[in-house]
Amino acid sequence: xxxxxxxxxxxxxxxxxxxxxxxxxxxxxxxxxxxxxxxxxxxxxxxxxxxxxxxxxxxxxxxxxxxxxxxxxxxxxxxxxxxxxxxxxxxxxxxxxxxxxxxxxxxxxxxxxxxxxxxxxxxxxxxxxxxxxxxxxxxxxxxxxxxxxxxxxxxxxxxxxxxxxxxxxxxxxxxxxxxxxxxxxxxxxxxxxxxxxxxxxxxxxxxxxxxxxxxxxxxxxxxxxxxxxxxxxxxxxxxxxxxxxxxxx
Amino acid sequence: xxxxxxxxxxxxxxxxxxxxxxxxxxxxxxxxxxxxxxxxxxxxxxxxxxxxxxxxxxxxxxxxxxxxxxxxxxxxxxxxxxxxxxxxxxxxxxxxxxxxxxxxxxxxxxxxxxxxxxxxxxxxxxxxxxxxxxxxxxxxxxxxxxxxxxxxxxxxxxxxxxxxxxxxxxxxxxxxxxxxxxxxxxxxxxxxxxxxxxxxxxxxxxxxxxxxxxxxxxxxxxxxxxxxxxxxxxxxxxxxxxxxxxxxxxxxxxxxxxxxxxxxxxxxxxxxxxxxxxxxxxxxxxxxxxxxxxxxxxxxxxxxxxxxxxxxxxxxx
Numbered sequence: 001x002x003x004x005x006x007x008x009x010x011x012x013x014x015x016x017x018x019x020x021x022x023x024x025x026x027x028x029x030x031x032x033x034x035x036x037x038x039x040x041x042x043x044x045x046x047x048x049x050x051x052x053x054x055x056x057x058x059x060x061x062x063x064x065x066x067x068x069x070x071x072x073x074x075x076x077x078x079x080x081x082x083x084x085x086x087x088x089x090x091x092x093x094x095x096x097x098x099x100x101x102x103x104x105x106x107x108x109x110x111x112x113x114x115x116x117x118x119x120x121x122x123x124x125x126x127x128x129x130x131x132x133x134x135x136x137x138x139x140x141x142x143x144x145x146x147x148x149x150x151x152x153x154x155x156x157x158x159x160x161x162x163x164x165x166x167x168x169x170x171x172x173x174x175x176x177x178x179x180x181x182x183x184x185x186x187x188x189x190x191x192x193x194x195x196x197x198x199x200x201x202x203x204x205x206x207x208x209x210x211x212x213x214x215x216x217x218x219x220x221x222x223x224x225x226x227x228x229x230x231x232x233x234x235x236x237x238x239x240x241x242x243x244x245x246x247x248x249x
Numbered sequence: 250x251x252x253x254x255x256x257x258x259x260x261x262x263x264x265x266x267x268x269x270x271x272x273x274x275x276x277x278x279x280x281x282x283x284x285x286x287x288x289x290x291x292x293x294x295x296x297x298x299x300x301x302x303x304x305x306x307x308x309x310x311x312x313x314x315x316x317x318x319x320x321x322x323x324x325x326x327x328x329x330x331x332x333x334x335x336x337x338x339x340x341x342x343x344x345x346x347x348x349x350x351x352x353x354x355x356x357x358x359x360x361x362x363x364x365x366x367x368x369x370x371x372x373x374x375x376x377x378x379x380x381x382x383x384x385x386x387x388x389x390x391x392x393x394x395x396x397x398x399x400x401x402x403x404x405x406x407x408x409x410x411x412x413x414x415x416x417x418x419x420x421x422x423x424x425x426x427x428x429x430x431x432x433x434x435x436x437x438x439x440x441x442x443x444x445x446x447x448x449x450x451x452x453x454x455x456x457x458x459x460x461x462x463x464x465x466x467x468x469x470x471x472x473x474x475x476x477x478x479x480x481x482x483x484x485x486x487x488x489x490x491x492x493x494x495x496x497x498x499x500x501x502x503x504x505x506x507x508x509x510x511x512x513x514x515x516x517x518x519x520x521x522x523x524x525x526x527x528x529x530x531x532x533x534x535x536x537x538x539x540x541x542x543x544x545x546x547x548x549x550x551x552x553x554x555x556x557x558x559x560x561x562x563x564x565x566x
Binding site: 011013014016017019026037038092093094097119120121122123124125126127128129130131132133136137138139140141143153156157158159160161162163164165166167168171176177178208209210211212213214215216217218221222224225226227228229230231233234235237238240241245247248 | 319320322326346347348350351353354355357358359361362363364365366367379381383384385386387388389390391392393394395396397400430431432433434435436437438439443444445447448451475493494496499500501507508518519525526528529530531537542543544545546547548549550551552555556559560563564
Protein backbone atom coordinates (compact mmCIF):
# COMPACT_ATOMS: atom_id res chain seq x y z
CA UNK A 1 0.00 0.00 0.00
CA UNK A 2 1.38 3.40 -0.96
CA UNK A 3 0.45 6.35 1.20
CA UNK A 4 0.83 10.10 0.83
CA UNK A 5 0.99 12.41 3.84
CA UNK A 6 0.33 16.12 3.39
CA UNK A 7 2.48 18.12 5.81
CA UNK A 8 3.14 21.74 6.66
CA UNK A 9 5.86 23.65 8.46
CA UNK A 10 4.56 25.94 11.21
CA UNK A 11 5.96 27.97 14.12
CA UNK A 12 6.35 26.02 17.37
CA UNK A 13 2.99 26.08 19.17
CA UNK A 14 4.69 27.30 22.37
CA UNK A 15 5.96 30.43 20.59
CA UNK A 16 4.78 33.91 21.51
CA UNK A 17 3.51 35.28 18.21
CA UNK A 18 4.39 38.93 17.52
CA UNK A 19 3.43 41.04 14.54
CA UNK A 20 5.92 42.80 12.27
CA UNK A 21 6.26 46.59 12.35
CA UNK A 22 3.51 47.39 9.83
CA UNK A 23 1.29 44.58 11.14
CA UNK A 24 1.06 43.06 7.67
CA UNK A 25 2.26 39.65 8.89
CA UNK A 26 3.73 37.91 11.90
CA UNK A 27 7.34 38.58 12.89
CA UNK A 28 9.13 35.43 11.76
CA UNK A 29 12.71 36.25 12.78
CA UNK A 30 13.05 34.45 16.11
CA UNK A 31 10.60 31.66 15.52
CA UNK A 32 11.41 27.99 15.85
CA UNK A 33 9.76 26.04 13.01
CA UNK A 34 8.32 22.55 13.40
CA UNK A 35 6.23 19.95 11.62
CA UNK A 36 2.61 20.92 12.44
CA UNK A 37 1.58 18.79 15.48
CA UNK A 38 -1.47 17.22 13.79
CA UNK A 39 0.71 16.28 10.82
CA UNK A 40 2.84 14.23 13.21
CA UNK A 41 -0.22 12.06 13.89
CA UNK A 42 -0.76 11.79 10.14
CA UNK A 43 2.84 10.71 9.47
CA UNK A 44 2.74 8.23 12.36
CA UNK A 45 -0.48 6.63 11.14
CA UNK A 46 0.92 6.29 7.61
CA UNK A 47 4.12 4.69 8.91
CA UNK A 48 2.21 2.28 11.18
CA UNK A 49 0.03 1.27 8.24
CA UNK A 50 2.88 0.41 5.87
CA UNK A 51 4.85 -1.26 8.67
CA UNK A 52 1.91 -3.60 9.24
CA UNK A 53 2.07 -4.62 5.58
CA UNK A 54 4.17 -3.19 2.84
CA UNK A 55 4.51 -0.09 0.73
CA UNK A 56 5.97 3.36 0.86
CA UNK A 57 5.10 6.64 2.53
CA UNK A 58 5.56 9.86 0.57
CA UNK A 59 5.51 13.18 2.44
CA UNK A 60 4.27 16.11 0.37
CA UNK A 61 4.46 19.76 1.31
CA UNK A 62 3.62 23.06 -0.32
CA UNK A 63 5.87 25.84 0.87
CA UNK A 64 8.91 28.05 0.54
CA UNK A 65 12.55 26.89 0.45
CA UNK A 66 12.70 26.30 4.22
CA UNK A 67 9.74 23.94 4.15
CA UNK A 68 12.14 21.18 3.10
CA UNK A 69 13.06 20.97 6.80
CA UNK A 70 9.62 19.68 7.55
CA UNK A 71 9.95 17.04 4.85
CA UNK A 72 13.25 15.99 6.45
CA UNK A 73 11.45 15.60 9.78
CA UNK A 74 8.85 13.32 8.16
CA UNK A 75 11.66 11.39 6.42
CA UNK A 76 13.53 11.10 9.73
CA UNK A 77 10.41 9.63 11.32
CA UNK A 78 10.48 6.98 8.58
CA UNK A 79 8.78 8.30 5.42
CA UNK A 80 10.46 6.90 2.32
CA UNK A 81 10.48 9.88 -0.01
CA UNK A 82 9.15 13.39 -0.32
CA UNK A 83 7.78 15.92 -2.75
CA UNK A 84 8.41 19.64 -2.22
CA UNK A 85 6.00 21.84 -4.15
CA UNK A 86 7.97 25.08 -4.14
CA UNK A 87 5.94 28.14 -3.53
CA UNK A 88 6.79 31.05 -5.78
CA UNK A 89 4.81 34.12 -4.92
CA UNK A 90 1.13 34.26 -4.10
CA UNK A 91 -1.52 31.66 -3.64
CA UNK A 92 -4.61 31.02 -1.53
CA UNK A 93 -6.29 28.01 0.08
CA UNK A 94 -7.85 26.78 -3.14
CA UNK A 95 -4.58 27.29 -5.04
CA UNK A 96 -2.68 25.31 -2.40
CA UNK A 97 -5.28 22.53 -2.45
CA UNK A 98 -5.11 22.37 -6.26
CA UNK A 99 -1.31 22.10 -6.24
CA UNK A 100 -1.41 19.32 -3.64
CA UNK A 101 -4.26 17.53 -5.41
CA UNK A 102 -2.21 17.43 -8.60
CA UNK A 103 0.66 15.66 -6.80
CA UNK A 104 -1.69 13.27 -4.98
CA UNK A 105 -3.34 12.35 -8.26
CA UNK A 106 0.01 11.81 -10.00
CA UNK A 107 1.17 9.49 -7.21
CA UNK A 108 -1.86 7.18 -7.41
CA UNK A 109 -1.83 6.53 -3.66
CA UNK A 110 -4.05 4.02 -1.85
CA UNK A 111 -4.45 6.32 1.13
CA UNK A 112 -3.79 9.96 1.88
CA UNK A 113 -3.31 11.36 5.37
CA UNK A 114 -3.20 14.97 6.51
CA UNK A 115 -3.31 16.67 9.89
CA UNK A 116 -6.79 17.94 10.75
CA UNK A 117 -5.38 21.45 10.63
CA UNK A 118 -2.11 23.33 10.53
CA UNK A 119 -1.54 25.14 13.79
CA UNK A 120 -0.60 28.41 12.06
CA UNK A 121 -3.57 29.52 9.92
CA UNK A 122 -5.87 26.87 11.45
CA UNK A 123 -8.03 26.53 8.36
CA UNK A 124 -8.64 22.77 8.66
CA UNK A 125 -9.46 22.99 4.96
CA UNK A 126 -6.70 21.51 2.84
CA UNK A 127 -7.51 17.82 3.47
CA UNK A 128 -11.22 17.94 2.56
CA UNK A 129 -10.53 20.39 -0.30
CA UNK A 130 -7.91 18.09 -1.87
CA UNK A 131 -10.25 15.11 -1.52
CA UNK A 132 -13.17 17.00 -3.06
CA UNK A 133 -11.06 18.22 -6.00
CA UNK A 134 -10.12 14.58 -6.66
CA UNK A 135 -13.60 13.17 -6.01
CA UNK A 136 -12.07 11.04 -3.28
CA UNK A 137 -13.91 9.94 -0.11
CA UNK A 138 -12.76 11.87 2.92
CA UNK A 139 -13.14 11.49 6.67
CA UNK A 140 -12.00 14.42 8.80
CA UNK A 141 -10.87 14.63 12.43
CA UNK A 142 -10.20 10.91 12.77
CA UNK A 143 -9.30 9.80 16.29
CA UNK A 144 -9.45 6.03 15.70
CA UNK A 145 -8.84 4.06 12.51
CA UNK A 146 -9.10 0.51 11.28
CA UNK A 147 -7.91 -0.39 7.82
CA UNK A 148 -9.66 -3.38 6.30
CA UNK A 149 -9.83 -4.98 2.90
CA UNK A 150 -10.20 -2.08 0.49
CA UNK A 151 -11.97 0.08 3.05
CA UNK A 152 -11.41 2.03 6.23
CA UNK A 153 -13.55 2.44 9.34
CA UNK A 154 -12.88 5.59 11.30
CA UNK A 155 -14.18 7.34 14.37
CA UNK A 156 -14.53 11.10 14.40
CA UNK A 157 -15.47 13.21 17.39
CA UNK A 158 -18.61 15.29 17.09
CA UNK A 159 -20.23 17.46 19.77
CA UNK A 160 -21.15 15.10 22.60
CA UNK A 161 -20.33 11.90 20.75
CA UNK A 162 -18.49 10.07 18.01
CA UNK A 163 -19.44 9.16 14.47
CA UNK A 164 -18.29 5.85 13.06
CA UNK A 165 -17.65 6.36 9.35
CA UNK A 166 -16.81 3.85 6.65
CA UNK A 167 -15.16 4.70 3.33
CA UNK A 168 -13.71 2.74 0.41
CA UNK A 169 -10.05 3.23 -0.53
CA UNK A 170 -8.44 5.27 -1.92
CA UNK A 171 -9.56 7.90 0.54
CA UNK A 172 -8.22 10.86 2.48
CA UNK A 173 -8.19 11.00 6.27
CA UNK A 174 -7.34 13.93 8.52
CA UNK A 175 -5.75 13.07 11.85
CA UNK A 176 -7.04 14.25 15.22
CA UNK A 177 -5.05 14.11 18.44
CA UNK A 178 -5.52 10.73 20.10
CA UNK A 179 -5.12 8.73 16.88
CA UNK A 180 -1.67 7.53 17.96
CA UNK A 181 1.52 8.54 19.76
CA UNK A 182 3.91 9.96 17.15
CA UNK A 183 7.42 8.53 17.32
CA UNK A 184 10.51 10.69 17.79
CA UNK A 185 13.06 10.39 15.00
CA UNK A 186 16.16 8.58 16.24
CA UNK A 187 19.72 9.43 15.22
CA UNK A 188 19.78 6.74 12.54
CA UNK A 189 16.51 8.08 11.12
CA UNK A 190 17.87 11.62 11.04
CA UNK A 191 21.05 10.47 9.24
CA UNK A 192 19.09 8.40 6.73
CA UNK A 193 16.66 11.25 6.05
CA UNK A 194 19.49 13.26 4.51
CA UNK A 195 19.94 10.62 1.82
CA UNK A 196 16.28 10.06 0.99
CA UNK A 197 14.98 11.57 -2.27
CA UNK A 198 13.12 14.89 -2.22
CA UNK A 199 11.53 15.72 -5.55
CA UNK A 200 11.14 19.43 -6.25
CA UNK A 201 8.18 20.75 -8.20
CA UNK A 202 7.58 24.39 -9.06
CA UNK A 203 4.15 25.62 -7.96
CA UNK A 204 2.05 27.69 -10.28
CA UNK A 205 1.44 31.23 -9.15
CA UNK A 206 -2.20 31.89 -8.35
CA UNK A 207 -3.87 35.27 -8.15
CA UNK A 208 -5.29 35.14 -4.60
CA UNK A 209 -9.05 35.35 -4.28
CA UNK A 210 -8.65 37.18 -0.98
CA UNK A 211 -6.73 40.23 0.09
CA UNK A 212 -4.98 40.27 3.45
CA UNK A 213 -5.82 43.56 5.10
CA UNK A 214 -3.38 43.04 7.92
CA UNK A 215 -3.10 41.33 11.27
CA UNK A 216 -4.05 42.45 14.75
CA UNK A 217 -3.76 41.42 18.36
CA UNK A 218 -6.83 40.26 20.26
CA UNK A 219 -8.35 42.95 22.44
CA UNK A 220 -6.81 42.95 25.92
CA UNK A 221 -9.00 41.71 28.72
CA UNK A 222 -9.57 44.41 31.33
CA UNK A 223 -7.56 43.76 34.49
CA UNK A 224 -9.40 41.48 36.87
CA UNK A 225 -9.25 41.37 40.61
CA UNK A 226 -8.11 38.93 43.25
CA UNK A 227 -11.22 38.34 45.32
CA UNK A 228 -9.31 36.84 48.21
CA UNK A 229 -7.48 33.90 49.71
CA UNK A 230 -8.81 30.43 50.35
CA UNK A 231 -12.25 29.19 51.42
CA UNK A 232 -13.04 32.44 53.29
CA UNK A 233 -13.26 34.29 49.95
CA UNK A 234 -15.87 31.93 48.46
CA UNK A 235 -18.99 33.86 49.63
CA UNK A 236 -17.60 37.08 48.15
CA UNK A 237 -16.82 35.33 44.83
CA UNK A 238 -20.37 33.97 44.65
CA UNK A 239 -21.79 37.42 45.44
CA UNK A 240 -19.71 39.00 42.65
CA UNK A 241 -20.76 36.36 40.12
CA UNK A 242 -24.42 36.90 41.02
CA UNK A 243 -24.57 40.66 41.52
CA UNK A 244 -21.69 42.17 39.54
CA UNK A 245 -21.04 39.83 36.60
CA UNK A 246 -24.63 38.48 36.71
CA UNK A 247 -23.55 35.23 35.13
CA UNK A 248 -25.27 32.87 37.58
CA UNK A 249 -28.61 32.88 39.31
CA UNK B 250 -26.52 39.38 -3.98
CA UNK B 251 -28.14 37.01 -1.55
CA UNK B 252 -26.67 35.17 1.42
CA UNK B 253 -27.25 31.45 1.92
CA UNK B 254 -26.87 29.88 5.35
CA UNK B 255 -26.54 26.15 5.91
CA UNK B 256 -28.64 25.15 8.92
CA UNK B 257 -27.41 22.06 10.74
CA UNK B 258 -30.06 19.81 12.26
CA UNK B 259 -29.35 16.98 14.65
CA UNK B 260 -32.22 14.72 15.78
CA UNK B 261 -34.70 17.26 14.43
CA UNK B 262 -33.20 20.12 16.42
CA UNK B 263 -31.43 23.09 14.83
CA UNK B 264 -27.93 23.72 16.19
CA UNK B 265 -27.67 26.97 18.14
CA UNK B 266 -24.43 27.74 16.29
CA UNK B 267 -26.38 27.60 13.00
CA UNK B 268 -28.86 30.20 14.31
CA UNK B 269 -25.90 32.40 15.22
CA UNK B 270 -24.53 31.99 11.67
CA UNK B 271 -28.00 32.70 10.27
CA UNK B 272 -28.39 35.88 12.34
CA UNK B 273 -25.10 37.38 11.14
CA UNK B 274 -25.97 36.17 7.63
CA UNK B 275 -29.27 38.09 7.80
CA UNK B 276 -27.41 41.20 8.93
CA UNK B 277 -24.87 41.14 6.10
CA UNK B 278 -27.56 40.27 3.54
CA UNK B 279 -29.33 43.47 4.57
CA UNK B 280 -26.12 45.44 4.16
CA UNK B 281 -25.49 43.85 0.76
CA UNK B 282 -29.04 44.77 -0.24
CA UNK B 283 -30.19 41.17 -0.71
CA UNK B 284 -32.10 38.34 0.90
CA UNK B 285 -31.02 35.70 3.34
CA UNK B 286 -31.99 32.13 2.55
CA UNK B 287 -31.56 28.89 4.45
CA UNK B 288 -30.65 25.41 3.27
CA UNK B 289 -31.26 22.18 5.19
CA UNK B 290 -30.60 18.52 4.51
CA UNK B 291 -31.63 15.39 6.34
CA UNK B 292 -34.91 13.93 7.49
CA UNK B 293 -37.60 15.05 9.93
CA UNK B 294 -36.95 18.70 9.13
CA UNK B 295 -40.40 20.29 9.65
CA UNK B 296 -39.65 22.09 12.90
CA UNK B 297 -36.23 23.11 11.57
CA UNK B 298 -37.89 24.71 8.53
CA UNK B 299 -40.17 26.67 10.90
CA UNK B 300 -37.11 27.76 12.86
CA UNK B 301 -35.41 29.09 9.71
CA UNK B 302 -38.60 31.03 8.96
CA UNK B 303 -38.69 32.46 12.49
CA UNK B 304 -35.14 33.72 11.99
CA UNK B 305 -35.96 35.53 8.78
CA UNK B 306 -35.27 33.21 5.86
CA UNK B 307 -36.83 34.41 2.59
CA UNK B 308 -36.54 30.93 1.12
CA UNK B 309 -35.83 27.67 2.87
CA UNK B 310 -34.23 25.10 0.56
CA UNK B 311 -34.88 21.61 1.86
CA UNK B 312 -33.48 18.28 0.71
CA UNK B 313 -35.39 15.77 2.75
CA UNK B 314 -34.45 12.15 2.29
CA UNK B 315 -34.00 9.04 4.38
CA UNK B 316 -30.66 8.54 2.62
CA UNK B 317 -29.48 11.72 4.28
CA UNK B 318 -30.87 11.08 7.78
CA UNK B 319 -27.33 11.14 9.12
CA UNK B 320 -24.57 13.29 7.70
CA UNK B 321 -23.48 12.26 4.19
CA UNK B 322 -20.85 14.71 2.93
CA UNK B 323 -21.57 14.16 -0.78
CA UNK B 324 -25.34 14.55 -0.42
CA UNK B 325 -25.18 17.54 1.88
CA UNK B 326 -22.54 19.19 -0.33
CA UNK B 327 -24.68 18.79 -3.45
CA UNK B 328 -27.69 20.17 -1.58
CA UNK B 329 -25.89 23.36 -0.56
CA UNK B 330 -24.27 23.82 -3.99
CA UNK B 331 -27.71 23.48 -5.64
CA UNK B 332 -29.30 25.97 -3.23
CA UNK B 333 -26.39 28.40 -3.73
CA UNK B 334 -26.86 28.17 -7.48
CA UNK B 335 -30.68 28.58 -7.36
CA UNK B 336 -30.45 31.56 -4.99
CA UNK B 337 -27.41 33.15 -6.71
CA UNK B 338 -25.63 33.37 -3.36
CA UNK B 339 -22.75 35.79 -2.95
CA UNK B 340 -21.90 34.46 0.50
CA UNK B 341 -22.45 30.89 1.74
CA UNK B 342 -22.33 30.63 5.52
CA UNK B 343 -22.20 27.71 7.94
CA UNK B 344 -21.29 27.36 11.61
CA UNK B 345 -17.85 25.93 12.35
CA UNK B 346 -19.23 22.92 14.23
CA UNK B 347 -17.69 19.49 13.66
CA UNK B 348 -20.09 19.01 10.72
CA UNK B 349 -19.61 22.55 9.39
CA UNK B 350 -15.84 22.19 9.53
CA UNK B 351 -16.16 19.04 7.44
CA UNK B 352 -18.73 20.35 4.96
CA UNK B 353 -17.62 23.93 4.24
CA UNK B 354 -14.15 23.29 2.76
CA UNK B 355 -15.69 20.66 0.48
CA UNK B 356 -18.26 23.23 -0.67
CA UNK B 357 -15.54 25.74 -1.46
CA UNK B 358 -13.56 23.15 -3.43
CA UNK B 359 -16.67 21.95 -5.27
CA UNK B 360 -17.69 25.51 -6.16
CA UNK B 361 -14.08 26.45 -6.95
CA UNK B 362 -14.20 29.45 -4.64
CA UNK B 363 -12.41 30.90 -1.64
CA UNK B 364 -13.02 29.65 1.88
CA UNK B 365 -12.69 31.74 5.03
CA UNK B 366 -13.05 29.45 8.04
CA UNK B 367 -13.90 30.07 11.68
CA UNK B 368 -14.40 33.82 11.49
CA UNK B 369 -15.20 35.95 14.55
CA UNK B 370 -16.32 39.07 12.69
CA UNK B 371 -17.96 39.77 9.33
CA UNK B 372 -18.56 43.26 8.01
CA UNK B 373 -19.79 44.73 4.77
CA UNK B 374 -17.98 47.82 3.53
CA UNK B 375 -18.75 49.34 0.14
CA UNK B 376 -20.47 46.15 -0.95
CA UNK B 377 -17.45 44.04 -0.02
CA UNK B 378 -17.21 41.38 2.65
CA UNK B 379 -14.46 41.74 5.26
CA UNK B 380 -13.76 39.18 7.92
CA UNK B 381 -11.51 38.70 10.89
CA UNK B 382 -10.37 35.29 12.05
CA UNK B 383 -8.14 34.06 14.87
CA UNK B 384 -4.91 32.36 13.79
CA UNK B 385 -2.06 30.82 15.81
CA UNK B 386 -4.64 29.65 18.35
CA UNK B 387 -6.02 33.14 18.79
CA UNK B 388 -2.68 34.73 19.65
CA UNK B 389 -3.26 37.07 16.69
CA UNK B 390 -6.04 37.77 14.19
CA UNK B 391 -5.94 37.92 10.42
CA UNK B 392 -8.15 40.43 8.61
CA UNK B 393 -9.19 39.51 5.09
CA UNK B 394 -11.33 40.86 2.27
CA UNK B 395 -12.91 38.65 -0.36
CA UNK B 396 -11.89 39.64 -3.90
CA UNK B 397 -13.83 37.01 -5.83
CA UNK B 398 -17.40 35.89 -5.11
CA UNK B 399 -19.12 33.71 -4.10
CA UNK B 400 -17.19 32.99 -0.94
CA UNK B 401 -17.73 30.28 1.67
CA UNK B 402 -17.42 31.36 5.32
CA UNK B 403 -17.81 29.49 8.61
CA UNK B 404 -18.57 31.31 11.85
CA UNK B 405 -17.06 30.41 15.20
CA UNK B 406 -19.74 29.12 17.60
CA UNK B 407 -20.63 31.30 20.62
CA UNK B 408 -19.33 34.44 18.89
CA UNK B 409 -22.38 35.90 17.14
CA UNK B 410 -25.77 36.45 18.80
CA UNK B 411 -28.76 34.41 17.63
CA UNK B 412 -31.68 36.84 17.17
CA UNK B 413 -35.15 35.98 15.86
CA UNK B 414 -36.82 38.08 13.16
CA UNK B 415 -39.58 36.42 11.17
CA UNK B 416 -39.28 36.06 7.38
CA UNK B 417 -41.37 34.74 4.49
CA UNK B 418 -39.88 31.27 4.77
CA UNK B 419 -41.03 29.98 1.38
CA UNK B 420 -40.15 26.30 1.29
CA UNK B 421 -38.31 25.09 -1.83
CA UNK B 422 -37.92 21.32 -2.04
CA UNK B 423 -34.71 20.06 -3.62
CA UNK B 424 -34.39 16.62 -5.15
CA UNK B 425 -30.78 15.63 -4.76
CA UNK B 426 -29.24 12.50 -6.22
CA UNK B 427 -25.78 11.61 -5.06
CA UNK B 428 -23.35 8.80 -4.63
CA UNK B 429 -22.31 8.43 -1.00
CA UNK B 430 -18.59 7.80 -0.68
CA UNK B 431 -17.97 7.91 3.06
CA UNK B 432 -20.93 6.72 5.14
CA UNK B 433 -21.75 7.30 8.80
CA UNK B 434 -22.66 3.83 10.05
CA UNK B 435 -23.15 4.68 13.71
CA UNK B 436 -23.38 7.69 16.00
CA UNK B 437 -22.39 6.99 19.60
CA UNK B 438 -23.22 9.47 22.34
CA UNK B 439 -20.52 10.04 24.93
CA UNK B 440 -20.58 11.94 28.20
CA UNK B 441 -24.24 11.18 28.99
CA UNK B 442 -26.40 14.27 29.55
CA UNK B 443 -23.45 16.57 29.93
CA UNK B 444 -23.02 19.27 27.32
CA UNK B 445 -20.13 19.35 24.93
CA UNK B 446 -17.48 21.84 25.94
CA UNK B 447 -17.93 23.84 22.70
CA UNK B 448 -21.68 24.24 23.23
CA UNK B 449 -21.89 25.03 26.93
CA UNK B 450 -22.67 28.42 28.50
CA UNK B 451 -20.68 27.50 31.58
CA UNK B 452 -17.47 25.47 31.70
CA UNK B 453 -15.63 24.17 34.75
CA UNK B 454 -12.09 23.29 33.67
CA UNK B 455 -9.41 21.60 35.69
CA UNK B 456 -5.64 21.23 35.42
CA UNK B 457 -2.64 19.76 37.19
CA UNK B 458 -3.46 21.71 40.33
CA UNK B 459 -6.07 19.07 41.12
CA UNK B 460 -3.14 16.76 41.89
CA UNK B 461 -4.92 13.43 41.19
CA UNK B 462 -7.34 12.28 38.46
CA UNK B 463 -9.82 11.23 41.19
CA UNK B 464 -10.09 14.85 42.30
CA UNK B 465 -11.89 15.68 39.06
CA UNK B 466 -14.91 14.40 41.00
CA UNK B 467 -14.93 17.88 42.59
CA UNK B 468 -14.97 19.45 39.12
CA UNK B 469 -17.81 17.11 38.09
CA UNK B 470 -19.80 18.05 41.20
CA UNK B 471 -19.49 21.77 40.54
CA UNK B 472 -20.30 21.25 36.85
CA UNK B 473 -23.37 19.27 37.90
CA UNK B 474 -24.58 22.09 40.15
CA UNK B 475 -24.12 24.68 37.39
CA UNK B 476 -25.29 22.53 34.47
CA UNK B 477 -21.83 23.11 33.04
CA UNK B 478 -19.53 21.23 30.69
CA UNK B 479 -16.15 19.97 31.84
CA UNK B 480 -12.92 21.25 30.37
CA UNK B 481 -9.35 20.08 30.83
CA UNK B 482 -5.82 21.25 30.09
CA UNK B 483 -3.46 19.55 27.70
CA UNK B 484 -1.34 18.40 30.67
CA UNK B 485 -4.15 16.37 32.26
CA UNK B 486 -5.34 15.01 28.89
CA UNK B 487 -1.80 13.92 27.99
CA UNK B 488 -1.51 12.32 31.44
CA UNK B 489 -4.63 10.29 30.64
CA UNK B 490 -6.77 11.83 33.41
CA UNK B 491 -9.41 13.15 31.03
CA UNK B 492 -10.53 12.45 27.42
CA UNK B 493 -9.26 14.59 24.57
CA UNK B 494 -12.82 15.70 23.84
CA UNK B 495 -12.57 17.90 26.94
CA UNK B 496 -9.25 19.54 26.08
CA UNK B 497 -9.41 23.32 25.81
CA UNK B 498 -6.67 25.22 23.97
CA UNK B 499 -4.35 24.77 21.03
CA UNK B 500 -4.54 21.09 19.91
CA UNK B 501 -7.89 21.01 21.70
CA UNK B 502 -11.08 23.01 21.50
CA UNK B 503 -11.64 26.73 21.42
CA UNK B 504 -14.46 27.90 23.65
CA UNK B 505 -16.18 31.17 24.48
CA UNK B 506 -18.77 30.49 27.20
CA UNK B 507 -20.49 33.06 29.41
CA UNK B 508 -18.64 31.76 32.45
CA UNK B 509 -15.35 29.84 32.59
CA UNK B 510 -13.88 28.41 35.79
CA UNK B 511 -10.16 27.68 35.50
CA UNK B 512 -9.34 25.48 38.47
CA UNK B 513 -5.78 24.46 39.24
CA UNK B 514 -4.76 25.79 35.82
CA UNK B 515 -1.62 27.91 35.65
CA UNK B 516 -2.51 29.44 32.28
CA UNK B 517 -0.02 28.21 29.68
CA UNK B 518 -0.20 30.24 26.46
CA UNK B 519 -1.73 27.24 24.63
CA UNK B 520 -4.56 27.03 27.16
CA UNK B 521 -5.26 30.78 27.28
CA UNK B 522 -5.54 30.76 23.49
CA UNK B 523 -8.50 28.39 23.72
CA UNK B 524 -10.58 30.24 26.34
CA UNK B 525 -9.61 33.90 26.40
CA UNK B 526 -12.80 35.01 24.64
CA UNK B 527 -14.94 33.67 27.52
CA UNK B 528 -17.15 36.46 28.86
CA UNK B 529 -16.35 36.00 32.55
CA UNK B 530 -13.31 34.04 33.75
CA UNK B 531 -12.84 32.82 37.31
CA UNK B 532 -9.41 31.47 38.29
CA UNK B 533 -8.71 29.35 41.34
CA UNK B 534 -5.03 28.64 41.83
CA UNK B 535 -2.56 28.24 44.67
CA UNK B 536 0.12 30.33 42.96
CA UNK B 537 -0.78 34.04 43.10
CA UNK B 538 1.70 34.71 40.28
CA UNK B 539 0.15 32.20 37.85
CA UNK B 540 -0.50 33.74 34.38
CA UNK B 541 -4.16 32.67 34.54
CA UNK B 542 -4.81 35.56 36.97
CA UNK B 543 -3.84 38.04 34.23
CA UNK B 544 -6.86 37.04 32.13
CA UNK B 545 -9.25 36.24 35.00
CA UNK B 546 -12.00 38.67 35.99
CA UNK B 547 -12.13 37.12 39.45
CA UNK B 548 -9.27 35.31 41.10
CA UNK B 549 -9.20 33.17 44.20
CA UNK B 550 -5.80 32.24 45.59
CA UNK B 551 -5.79 28.96 47.43
CA UNK B 552 -6.02 25.18 47.32
CA UNK B 553 -8.58 24.07 44.73
CA UNK B 554 -9.31 20.91 46.71
CA UNK B 555 -10.55 23.01 49.65
CA UNK B 556 -12.22 25.75 47.65
CA UNK B 557 -14.22 23.57 45.23
CA UNK B 558 -16.48 21.86 47.85
CA UNK B 559 -17.12 25.22 49.56
CA UNK B 560 -17.91 26.88 46.23
CA UNK B 561 -20.23 24.05 45.24
CA UNK B 562 -22.16 24.35 48.54
CA UNK B 563 -22.40 28.13 48.24
CA UNK B 564 -23.75 27.90 44.68
CA UNK B 565 -26.37 25.33 45.64
CA UNK B 566 -27.98 27.87 47.99
